Amino acid sequence: MVDIPGLARTHEDSAAKLVLLRESGALVIVVAAFGDADPRADLESFRDDLLIADLDIITRRLERLAEQVKKPRPNRDDLLAEQTALQQLQQALEREGNIDGVELTARQQKQLKAFQLFSQKPRFVVINVDDSVSDLEPFEALVPEGTPGRAVSLQLQVELEGLSEEERASFCEEMGVEAADRAALIRDLMDASGQMLFFTAGPKEVRSWLVPKGTTAVEAAGNIHTDLAQGFIRAEVMKVDDLVRLGSERAVKAEGLMRQEPRDYVLADGDVVLIRHN
Structure with missing residues (x-):
């Protein structure tokens, strides 16, 4: 797992961060839900940034393909198949904001693999809540439909990890909190990433x-x-x-x-x- 700082609202250094993100096999998106943070807005902003980045890559590639398929080439059939696939993805992203309904052949999937599109990467959302939160359900409802995720107080869990097993049990009982099941979280992340x-x-x-x-x-x-x-x-x-x-x-x-x-x-x-x- 590689920890990459989030994208800034000002888009400063976003290009460099997106390059690193493209190399990942899956995205674990951590958003704050305490203080003045707006997790719903942050998730939507991040989704839009990834969507725009994908559309930029697809549009530029389609422009090159439009010129390449005009002339006879030994690999023209491959280029046409790639063009068709990219046009389908472009239309789906512009219309729906995702590519969930796009069916690609094995040949097309292989052609598109090199683009490392964010829209094709599995995602898992972690909503980082305040230590005082006891009801996680409203926060877990912020996770986009169809995307796995969970709400957890990361700061609290870090503090609990520093206690002995006996101290941790006593603290949780006294404060009415639960220690997160780290193994379950790791398994959830593995499932989400395939x-x-x-x-x-x-x-x-x-x-x-x-x-x-x-x-x-x-x-x-x-x-x-x-x-x-x-x-x-x-x-x-x-x-x-x-x-x-x-x-x-x-x-x-x-x-x-x-x-x-x-x-x-x-x-x-x-x-x-x-x-x-x-």
């Missing part, structure tokens, strides 16, 4: 890996080491819940809960994977 964890287990270590949802066993093996992908034979898979419940790999096998999967097996959340390879 990521998941899988675990590898060997004689010396058990380790977790972060990969896109839909990753196959051989792709996961390649993430660990290219040699594992090249010599891939099979994946032996069990669930981490079964491993914790039964206590050992041997016990999991004895219960018939260890599976052998081929290279195109799509990993599921909570898999423990042993890669067999040449």
Whole structure:
């Protein structure tokens, strides 16, 4: 995760910040909801800034494509497909402000990937509320429809992290507050960004890996080491819940809960994977 300062209302240094944002796989948007802050206005302003930035890139690319497709070229069909896709996105952004209803072919999606459009990036909103707030529901209602998010007092949570477990429990009971579930928040962020964890287990270590949802066993093996992908034979898979419940790999096998999967097996959340390879 990379922390990038928000865009200024004056748009000072916005161009440089947008370049950094484009490199991200997902956006976690943190807005203040205390003091004189207006979280709804800030969210709308940020959305508009990203929308304008996308439209600028699309418009400039369409202008170049309009000239390129006029002449016979070996890749003219590809350019026409890209032009059609960009025109669809442009119309949707100008009309709806989003591209949720635009259907693109796999070919078009591949062509547009290099543009790193903000409109195609998953988003998660965090509403940072005052320490004194006990009812989070009105603030969570500020999260745009269709976008995952939650309200939390970040300052309070930072202070709670500095306490011992006993002190934290006592403080929360006395003040009538709750400590945020950090693991749940991280899982929410992973879900929003389309990521998941899988675990590898060997004689010396058990380790977790972060990969896109839909990753196959051989792709996961390649993430660990290219040699594992090249010599891939099979994946032996069990669930981490079964491993914790039964206590050992041997016990999991004895219960018939260890599976052998081929290279195109799509990993599921909570898999423990042993890669067999040449």
